[in-house]
Amino acid sequence: MKIATWNIERPTRHGQKVTPIVDYLKKLNADILVLTETNEFINLGTEYELFHTEIFSGDFYKPGDKQVSIFSKYPIVRHIPTFRADTSLCLAVDTPHGELVVYGTIIGNFGNGGEQFKLDLEKQLTDFESIGKTQNFCIIGDLNISFSDDIYFTKKGREKLRNSFEQLGMKIMTEEITQNIDHIVLTKDFTANKKIISGFWNDTTNKATRLSDHKGVFVEIFE
Numbered sequence: 024m025k026i027a028t029w030n031i032e033r034p035t036r037h038g039q040k041v042t043p044i045v046d047y048l049k050k051l052n053a054d055i056l057v058l059t060e061t062n063e064f065i066n067l068g069t070e071y072e073l074f075h076t077e078i079f080s081g082d083f084y085k086p087g088d089k090q091v092s093i094f095s096k097y098p099i100v101r102h103i104p105t106f107r108a109d110t111s112l113c114l115a116v117d118t119p120h121g122e123l124v125v126y127g128t129i130i131g132n133f134g135n136g137g138e139q140f141k142l143d144l145e146k147q148l149t150d151f152e153s154i155g156k157t158q159n160f161c162i163i164g165d166l167n168i169s170f171s172d173d174i175y176f177t178k179k180g181r182e183k184l185r186n187s188f189e190q191l192g193m194k195i196m197t198e199e200i201t202q203n204i205d206h207i208v209l210t211k212d213f214t215a216n217k218k219i220i221s222g223f224w225n226d227t228t229n230k231a232t233r234l235s236d237h238k239g240v241f242v243e244i245f246e
Contacts, residue, residue, distance in 0.1 A: 024118060027053035028127075028205050029225070029239035030060045030165045033088060040234050041065075047224070047234070053241065055116060056094040057127040059165040059205070063087045072099050079109040079132070091127040091164060103154055106146040111164075113154060120213065120244065121159060126150065128164040135167040135177050144180055148187050155191050155210070162193070162208040165237070170198045170206070196221050197240045202228070207242045218245040 029048075034041050041064075048056065048067055058065060063075055064087055071094040079090050091112045100122060103113040111128040130147055131140030151162060168176045168184060188195060188208055196214075197206045200223050207221075220243040227233050 024055075024120060024244045025051075025053045025241055026055045026161065026163065026207055026209075026244070027051060027239060027241035028057040028059065028163045028165075028207060030129075030205055030235060030237035031058055031065070032235040032237065033060045033085070034062055034065065035085070036062070036064050036087075044234050051224070051239075051241070053094070054096045054118070055123075055125060055161075057125070057163045058092045058094070059090060059127070059129050061089050061092045063089055063092070065092065067094055070096055072096075074099070074102070074112060074114060076110060076112045076127075077108045090129050090132065093125060093127045095125075105154075106150050107143070110143065111147065111150070113150075120217075123159045123161055123213065124154060125161045125163060126154065128162070129167070130165070130180075131167045135175065135180055140167065140177075140180070144183060148183060151187050151191060155193070159210045159213040160191065160193065161210070161213075162188075163206070165205050167204050168206075169202070169204050170195055171203075172201050174202050175204050196242045197223075200238065200240055203238045203240060205237055205240055207240060209242070214244060219243070220245075 074093050075089040076091045090110045098117045100115040105111040113126045115124050223238045223240045
């Protein structure tokens with residue numbers, strides 16, 4: 024089972040990067056994929072069920088822009104409301120390892136500075152507590168916080184997220200990936216006694232070849 028996430032930097036329909044992004048995602052072949060800063064024209068085919076956040080308003084955004092899209096090869100059991108339907112999306116997924124509640128998100132649409140990030144963080148922490156405390160839970164997407172280095176973080180933001188994950192019995196599976204603010208966080212019980220491989224793609228340091236200004240990250244779970 025492969026779970027992955029990538030912020031694809033608000034692609035344009037006829038942009039040069041769209042085809043290589045889609046081609047790479049098809050090759051990646053994730054079972055559950057969460058895209059952030061995406062657009063509804065990104066389509067990976069009929070093998071996926073596809074759900075988007077609601078329209079995010081503002082002059083900065085183009086038609087079809089979506090903050091979060093969730094692609095799943097597994098059946099979607101139900102939709103769970105979140106604090107903001109335009110920046111986060113929560114679905115219960117029927118996986119081979121049992122039901123997994125997937126909370127796809129961007130925390131702070133304009134980075135981790137300012138009051139919007141603080142408000143989003145506090146409200147999403149409340150979501151995490153109310154949704155994730157009694158079931159297998161996956162928090163996934165652009166958290167705007169690095170955990171293994173100081174490339175991009177706030178001290179309070181990092182502390183609050185770590186405390187929340189610890190209280191919920193969750194582990195940051197992508198914590199050790201450097202220069203990275205996009206993460207996959209899973210309930211420890213969901214991955215107990217399983218082999219786990221994590222990794223990334225899209226080297227963001229090479230501006231000539233990168234497809235986005237964010238790394239894509241993945242976790243593979245083996246029995």
